[in-house]
Amino acid sequence: MHRKNPLAVKIPSLRFISPATEEEMVAATAGKGIPLSPAANFFRQPRFDCHIITILGLGKFIGAEEMKAGLEATLVRHPRFSSVQVTDKSGRDTPRWVPTKVNLDDHVIYPDVGTAATAAAVDPVAGDRFVEDYIAGLSHSRLDTSRPLWEIHVLAIRTSEAASVAIFRIHHSLGDGVSLMSLFLACTRRTSDNESLPSLPSARRRSTAAGTGFGPCVLLSWIWSFLVYTLNSFVHSFLFVASAFFLKDTRTRIMGSEGVEFRPKRCVHRTLSLDDIKDIKNAMGCTINDVLVGVTSAALTRYLSRGNEGLLPKNIRIRTSLLVNIRPTTGIQSLAEMMKKGSAARWGNQMGYILLRFPVMKCDDPLDYIRKGTAAVEKKKKSWEAIFTHLSALLIVKTLGIKVGTDLCHRVVSNTSLSFSNLVGPTEEVGFCGVPLVYIAPSVYGHPQALTVHFQSYINKMKAVLSVDELVIPNPHELLDDISYSLQLIRNAVMRH
The missing domain is CATH 3.30.559.30 (Nonribosomal peptide synthetase, condensation domain)
Structure with a gap:
């Protein structure tokens, strides 16, 4: 009897959410976009030009077409990941989010790892060092502001924990850790049930100074x-x-x-x-x-x-x-x-x-x-x-x-x-583009520490x-x-x- 491959999953989609708020839809229709928040604008400044780096350990290698199809159905549908930051010629006005057409060839990168893949197959620790060096090289540069401020690098190299590695680089102006984790969870599915979103980690209400009742x-x-x-x-x-x-x-x-x-x-x-x-x-x-x-x-x-x-x-x-x-x-x-x-x-x-x-x-x-x-x-x-x-x-x-x-x-x-x-x-355990995730390791660069x-x-x-x-x-x-x-x-x- 033929059994369904648990990793041959239907690509998750973000169709279940409105891709933009009502305000953004009106502004986008007018071609003006909406202003960046003060916090987002703060992260654009030269001395706080912060980039989030997230390393995803993968259970197997993700091909380029599979990756692009997954991103087209998920990440690209989010308004922040399909907009550019535009400033008027005088530079006096607050930059604005303006929707644009996303060319995934600019954002999905498969670098040539050369002989490093062969060395890592024999000694996965060599793969760890290669990934460290690659990220150090990325941190020398900043994302291209002429297109949406994110990209993903897929390294066909084995490490001590994963069969291959994907590295997300996202500008901090797009959102904070809570926002980005919510988006990431929406882009994944449980490996035990590939039709279901992951369970949300339990949240609690903030405590306040006031109690309940009266007396x-x-x-x-x-x-x-x-x-x-x-x-x-x-x-x-x-x-x-x-x-x-x-x-x-x-x-x-x-x-x-x-x-x-x-x-x-x-x-x-x-x-x-x-x-x-x-x-x-x-x-x-x-x-x-x-x-x-x-x-x-x-x-x-x-x-x-x-x-x-x-x-x-x-x-x-x-x-x-x-x-x-x-x-x-x-x-x-x-x-x-x-x-x-x-x-x-x-x-x-x-x-x-x-x-x-x-x-x-x-x-x-x-x-x-x-x-x-x-x-x-x-x-x-x-x-x-x-x-x-x-x-x-x-x-x-x-x-x-x-x-x-x-x-x-x-x-x-x-x-x-x-x-x-x-x-x-x-x-x-969750899967990203049909591949199980082994680990998630986020960090950041561009701040003064x-x-x-x-x-x-x-x-x-x-x-x-x-x-x-x-x-x-x-x-x-x-x-x-x-x-x-x-x-x-x-x-x-x-x-x-």
């Missing part, structure tokens, strides 16, 4: 919570503003120097056990993000102590400039919901900055990294810092212009040590992804080793307790 106790609780939020917001917002002028992190060997945003970046990644992270989370009564902050703190402590006789500067200040989703509903939403007119979970760059200090210090008990990291994150959760930075950035851009806003943000970010993010991915740490979950795995300036961090795999070692150290400590 003296609830009123007192509301007042107290409001006071805590107000005080934390004032302190954190003051420190954020101070960081634009005089408050700097301790100068260490992970901090970038002038012009770091223009230098190429090397992207490396390591697979961790999501189950181990969940074990720590459950034992410590915290969140996965809290665990990752603690593990990163322990790894940075280990990395910075090496070669310095185990000593760290007193009161060392290591902070991350962290982009926070400010939508009313957190988590990954369906693409149809994000594209709906008036949706609270709308598409775009809906973000605010917060500055989070990592507990980089010698701890006798490894669990102290989790405790201290959780305490730092909790203070940030009970504040409106992200809302403050988002609204103040809009106000500055509106009153003083995009250049002033960019310069102030550049000073804040360059006075911190690293960028950090954690994004939840599919909870079951020498170290970026991303965590990306997928099924029961967690990818730790580093993007580094090799002039500052010449040994990124050593830092990956420290992250892996710190996770096991903390998990073993949990097991002993």
Whole structure:
């Protein structure tokens, strides 16, 4: 009896969503397009020309025709991926999204890998190095602004984890991590049921200062919570503003120097056990993000102590400039919901900055990294810092212009040590253009920091992804080793307790 090949799937389509909002349809009909949001325009500036790089480990090689057919039915239907950014000749007006015809030959790239494929077939580690070098080469350049700002490179080369690799390069002005993950999920199907979209990772509502019901106790609780939020917001917002002028992190060997945003970046990644992270989370009564902050703190402590006789500067200040989703509903939403007119979970760059200090210090008990990291994150959760930075950035851009806003943000970010993010991915195996995905590893380049740490979950795995300036961090795999070692150290400590 002939059995259906589970990978011979029907190409997914985005026909189930309106390709543009009503406003965009009217503007597109008039041939004018719509203005870029302040956040999207921010990511176009020379000192913040940010490009997202996402490495997809594939279960097998995807041919060019198969890839183009899949993208034609999915990605190309999205208004941001089928528009160009147009500025008037004077350059004074805000750039606009203007729909255009997408020529997939310009966006789907199959480079000649030469003898590297033969070497990788014998030694897959050689394939890992080739992919790293290829991405480093990509980070030397910027996307062509005369066409939609995205492309995908497919490398017919085996690595230690995948049969081949696809590399998405997307300009950050198209959307933030939450938006792009929603779009990516809409472009995939479950490998266990190739007619079904992946399940959305569970989302939760943001907590607020107010409780439910009414009574003296609830009123007192509301007042107290409001006071805590107000005080934390004032302190954190003051420190954020101070960081634009005089408050700097301790100068260490992970901090970038002038012009770091223009230098190429090397992207490396390591697979961790999501189950181990969940074990720590459950034992410590915290969140996965809290665990990752603690593990990163322990790894940075280990990395910075090496070669310095185990000593760290007193009161060392290591902070991350962290982009926070400010939508009313957190988590990954369906693409149809994000594209709906008036949706609270709308598409775009809906973000605010917060500055989070990592507990980089010698701890006798490894669990102290989790405790201290959780305490730092909790203070940030009970504040409106992200809302403050988002609204103040809009106000500055509106009153003083995009250049002033960019310069102030550049000073804040360059006075911190690293960028950090954690994004939840599919909870079951998914296929892209009919090919099962082995892993997802996102990163970014074009911002003024020498170290970026991303965590990306997928099924029961967690990818730790580093993007580094090799002039500052010449040994990124050593830092990956420290992250892996710190996770096991903390998990073993949990097991002993």
